[in-house]
Amino acid sequence: MHSFIGRFFRSFRPYMSRYVRLVQTVLIFIGLFGSITTSHAEVRPRINVGIQPLVIGPLYIAIKEKYFDQLGIDVNLVKFTSGPAQFAALAGGQIDLAWGGLGGFLLAKANGQDLNFVSVLMDYNPLEALVVPANSPIASVKDLAGRKVGLVTGSNAHYGITKAMRANGMGKGSVTLLGMPPPQQIAALNSGDIDAAYSWEPFLTPLYANNARTLLTSSGWAYLGWAGKHDWLQKNSDLVVKLLQGWNMGLDRMQKDPELAIRYTLEFTGMDPNQARAIFKGAGYFPAGVALNPEHPAYWAKGSALNCHMHSFLAFGREEGLVKNIGDLDVDGYVVTKFMLAAEGQTTPHLQAPITCKEEK
Amino acid sequence: MSTHTLEIQGVGRSFRSGQGGELIQALRNINLTVHPSEIVSIVGPSGCGKSTLLRMVAGFDQPSEGEILLDKKRIFDPGADRGIVFQTPQLYPWLNVFDNVIFGPKKRGVSKESYVSDAERYIASVGLKGFEHHYPYQLSGGMRQRLQIARVLINEPAILLMDEPFGALDYQTRLDMQRLLLELCERYRPTVLFITHDIEEAVFISDRIHVMGARPGRVLESLQVDLPRPRIYEEVAASEAFMRMKLRVLNLLRH
Amino acid sequence: MNTISANPWRYRLISVTAVGVVLGAWILLSITSQLDPNKFPPVQAIWSALDELLSRGYSGHSFLEQVGASVKRAMAGFGLAVLIGVPVGIGLGNRSLNAVAGPFLTFMRPIPPIALIPLFTFYFGIGETSKVALIFMTSFLYMTVSAASGVKSVPQDLILASRSLGLNSRQIFFSVIIPAASAHILTGMRIALTLAWALVVAAELIAAQVGLGFMIMDATTFYRIPIVFIGILTIGLIGLLLDSLLLIVEKRVLHWRGRQS
Numbered sequence: 001m002h003s004f005i006g007r008f009f010r011s012f013r014p015y016m017s018r019y020v021r022l023v024q025t026v027l028i029f030i031g032l033f034g035s036i037t038t039s040h041a042e043v044r045p046r047i048n049v050g051i052q053p054l055v056i057g058p059l060y061i062a063i064k065e066k067y068f069d070q071l072g073i074d075v076n077l078v079k080f081t082s083g084p085a086q087f088a089a090l091a092g093g094q095i096d097l098a099w100g101g102l103g104g105f106l107l108a109k110a111n112g113q114d115l116n117f118v119s120v121l122m123d124y125n126p127l128e129a130l131v132v133p134a135n136s137p138i139a140s141v142k143d144l145a146g147r148k149v150g151l152v153t154g155s156n157a158h159y160g161i162t163k164a165m166r167a168n169g170m171g172k173g174s175v176t177l178l179g180m181p182p183p184q185q186i187a188a189l190n191s192g193d194i195d196a197a198y199s200w201e202p203f204l205t206p207l208y209a210n211n212a213r214t215l216l217t218s219s220g221w222a223y224l225g226w227a228g229k230h231d232w233l234q235k236n237s238d239l240v241v242k243l244l245q246g247w248n249m250g251l252d253r254m255q256k257d258p259e260l261a262i263r264y265t266l267e268f269t270g271m272d273p274n275q276a277r278a279i280f281k282g283a284g285y286f287p288a289g290v291a292l293n294p295e296h297p298a299y300w301a302k303g304s305a306l307n308c309h310m311h312s313f314l315a316f317g318r319e320e321g322l323v324k325n326i327g328d329l330d331v332d333g334y335v336v337t338k339f340m341l342a343a344e345g346q347t348t349p350h351l352q353a354p355i356t357c358k359e360e361k
Numbered sequence: 362m363s364t365h366t367l368e369i370q371g372v373g374r375s376f377r378s379g380q381g382g383e384l385i386q387a388l389r390n391i392n393l394t395v396h397p398s399e400i401v402s403i404v405g406p407s408g409c410g411k412s413t414l415l416r417m418v419a420g421f422d423q424p425s426e427g428e429i430l431l432d433k434k435r436i437f438d439p440g441a442d443r444g445i446v447f448q449t450p451q452l453y454p455w456l457n458v459f460d461n462v463i464f465g466p467k468k469r470g471v472s473k474e475s476y477v478s479d480a481e482r483y484i485a486s487v488g489l490k491g492f493e494h495h496y497p498y499q500l501s502g503g504m505r506q507r508l509q510i511a512r513v514l515i516n517e518p519a520i521l522l523m524d525e526p527f528g529a530l531d532y533q534t535r536l537d538m539q540r541l542l543l544e545l546c547e548r549y550r551p552t553v554l555f556i557t558h559d560i561e562e563a564v565f566i567s568d569r570i571h572v573m574g575a576r577p578g579r580v581l582e583s584l585q586v587d588l589p590r591p592r593i594y595e596e597v598a599a600s601e602a603f604m605r606m607k608l609r610v611l612n613l614l615r616h
Numbered sequence: 617m618n619t620i621s622a623n624p625w626r627y628r629l630i631s632v633t634a635v636g637v638v639l640g641a642w643i644l645l646s647i648t649s650q651l652d653p654n655k656f657p658p659v660q661a662i663w664s665a666l667d668e669l670l671s672r673g674y675s676g677h678s679f680l681e682q683v684g685a686s687v688k689r690a691m692a693g694f695g696l697a698v699l700i701g702v703p704v705g706i707g708l709g710n711r712s713l714n715a716v717a718g719p720f721l722t723f724m725r726p727i728p729p730i731a732l733i734p735l736f737t738f739y740f741g742i743g744e745t746s747k748v749a750l751i752f753m754t755s756f757l758y759m760t761v762s763a764a765s766g767v768k769s770v771p772q773d774l775i776l777a778s779r780s781l782g783l784n785s786r787q788i789f790f791s792v793i794i795p796a797a798s799a800h801i802l803t804g805m806r807i808a809l810t811l812a813w814a815l816v817v818a819a820e821l822i823a824a825q826v827g828l829g830f831m832i833m834d835a836t837t838f839y840r841i842p843i844v845f846i847g848i849l850t851i852g853l854i855g856l857l858l859d860s861l862l863l864i865v866e867k868r869v870l871h872w873r874g875r876q877s
Contacts, residue, residue: 053837078742079675080823081833088734089823094742183836206839270675270834270843421776441782451777455795455872465781468791498874516781
């Protein structure tokens with residue numbers, strides 16, 4: 001037995017140097033791989049939040065100025081370059097909260113993901129626009145008849161143009177709506193493959209740089225904030241509240257020191273400084289409790305303007321076949337107020353007698 | 362090395378052509394004996410089964426009928442007692458000349474001092490002295506064949522099997538190799554079974570020639586080559602005895 | 617005098633000149649503002665973008681970190697593919713093993729890796745595992761083929777000759793078959809490395825936070841074409857470097873192949 005093993009290993013010897021070198025190189029690769037995946041022990045509770053690269057000033061400030069550390073939580077920022085990838089990660093549990101628009105997450109909820117929106121934090125309406133190239137003969141929405149418009153299917157933009165077409169008495173097929181991701185819209189508009197694009201920042205800056213003209217901007221429905229799975233939210237209430245409190249602290253700081261928002265945006269994203277500045281100017285930032293304020297356009301209660309927009313967004317989703325058409329969905333309960341209340345230190349919301357929304361024609 | 366006898370008794374080999382095809386008899390009733398230190402050639406046209414026969418002696422294949430005995434023991438598997446030299450030298454391209462030659466004994470567990478000195482001796486006797494560190498790709502066709510021979514001889518096989526070993530070489534090199542083979546045989550006195558279709562080659566080197574016919578493969582006649590040794594090509598090739606032997610073989614092969 | 621035509625330096629000079637001409641044309645067009653920055657960035661834009669990348673990095677990581685992250689992923693996937701793929705490929709020489717594993721491997725081979733991204737994201741998450749797994753899978757499938765064909769390419773007569781030298785099956789496997797197959801295996805490794813590197817951009821579509829592929833995709837979002845260009849050029853250069861490194865290794869280990877292809 002001994003001699004067998006001895007001869008077995010001895011038979012390797014002439015090839016030892018060559019193969020040992022090979023195995024060594026491979027082992028180094030494995031080692032590097034291993035080093036990537038080692039994780040550090042967690043001290044504070046961690047919350048994984050997904051964002052797409054935007055000028056989310058208060059959030060970046062709160063992270064960099066360590067407000068979240070002070071509040072006792074560890075916010076892990078996970079960047080996504082596309083909406084679908086972010087949705088998938090939220091669905092899979094790889095992120096706990098996702099930053100995005102009210103409408104998009106509502107459609108996801110209608111498709112079976114039990115999501116809630118926890119707070120309205122940014123006004124993106126002025127930063128979403130339907131644009132045409134500088135030399136285009138198109139002057140209004142009516143002129144789009146028979147033309148091609150690029151947009152992201154199911155987005156605020158899609159909702160916006162559908163509303164605008166209906167308001168102008170244009171039938172459903174009168175304008176060709178082509179679904180494509182924002183970078184492709186830029187290329188297609190530049191090359192003339194589409195006549196107009198309905199997009200949002202940061203994708204509008206390159207178009208404006210080419211003197212694109214705005215036909216209309218979103219108004220009333222393009223608000224951004226955090227969405228998460230219902231079950232996770234229930235179990236991690238205090239983490240959510242601290243996230244919102246951190247946001248408020250970041251917002252305060254930002255109002256005193258706006259340059260900080262730009263600086264940190266450049267560190268968290270690959271944005272160009274001028275682009276970041278232009279977007280920053282147009283965006284509106286709110287404290288966590290703004291949806292509790294009946295005076296505010298982003299007020300959320302049954303029958304409020306924003307609430308009605310969301311009802312009509314869901315109807316739009318159903319008509320376009322973007323959601324499974326099963327029964328009723330609790331739109332009113334989609335945005336939950338308890339986290340906002342806790343963050344603002346309030347106990348009961350201002351109540352308003354429930355109003356039903358006007359039916360859109 | 363020179364005390365071994367090979368006996369091929371009543372050997373036949375049949376193959377089935379394709380799936381469920383007919384039985385083809387490649388060899389029928391082959392009987393021949395190779396005595397110790399004899400050089401025996403098998404000459405025949407292509408397809409007469411001479412290579413098949415050699416491969417069965419090597420142990421790569423089994424006869425359908427009859428037996429092959431080495432020193433009265435049946436042959437089943439390949440082994441170092443039956444060294445084989447292929448027409449295309451089957452060398453280890455990643456090993457140099459020296460390492461190729463010592464490969465056999467080393468793998469069989471022979472002591473290092475023993476195989477190193479043997480290797481030097483055999484490398485010198487095949488005329489590759491000074492090329493020990495060359496790799497096969499750096500050698501000419503003739504040199505590669507010499508290397509193959511040295512690699513087999515170092516194992517001191519009971520019988521040396523050669524399958525048209527010089528067939529791929531040019532005329533001059535072939536003569537050189539035949540000369541080398543005779544020198545080696547004179548020095549080490551191995552028992553040799555040699556396959557060729559070159560009649561002159563067979564007559565020049567052999568003690569005995571078995572002439573085979575094809576379809577089915579069988580021994581037509583066995584001839585004793587009574588030319589005296591040592592045989593110098595320039596003297597022997599023009600002699601009458603050589604010519605006569607050559608014509609006899611030719612006639613047998615003609616019909 | 618007639619050996620000049622066989623001089624390799626002559627051809628190297630021609631190559632350098634060709635690249636120089638193209639570069640020169642690009643510089644000329646840039647200086648004279650002939651290039652549309654939306655379609656093809658002028659040299660000045662590339663230069664300032666490069667300067668920014670080297671000094672400020674991109675999206676919170678230095679340029680070196682971006683490059684390093686991608687290289688690490690590719691090497692990890694490639695390394696695993698070789699370590700696991702070569703034994704599996706050799707094992708496929710066994711008829712029963714081949715009958716069991718063969719159908720699955722053959723089926724998976726033509727599937728484009730990009731199509732697997734959603735599945736891999738679900739199964740392996742959005743961390744390093746999913747990216748390395750994607751790269752591993754493609755390289756692995758290729759290495760098994762290389763190794764298997766390497767083993768098959770060993771001439772039957774060489775094995776028979778080895779038996780006639782007195783070797784047993786185990787000795788033949790380790791001392792004859794594996795060295796003989798090593799030529800195929802090393803060539804396969806070079807191609808597997810190219811595959812692994814080419815896949816890095818695709819793998820980084822899985823929510824990468826850092827890396828050359830991430831940088832390219834992210835910069836596209838902001839329409840920063842010069843950065844996209846730099847990313848692509850860097851990927852090409854590193855791919856070239858990696859291949860050259862392996863070529864050197866191959867030449868040394870396989871020195872005995874001589875000048876035959």
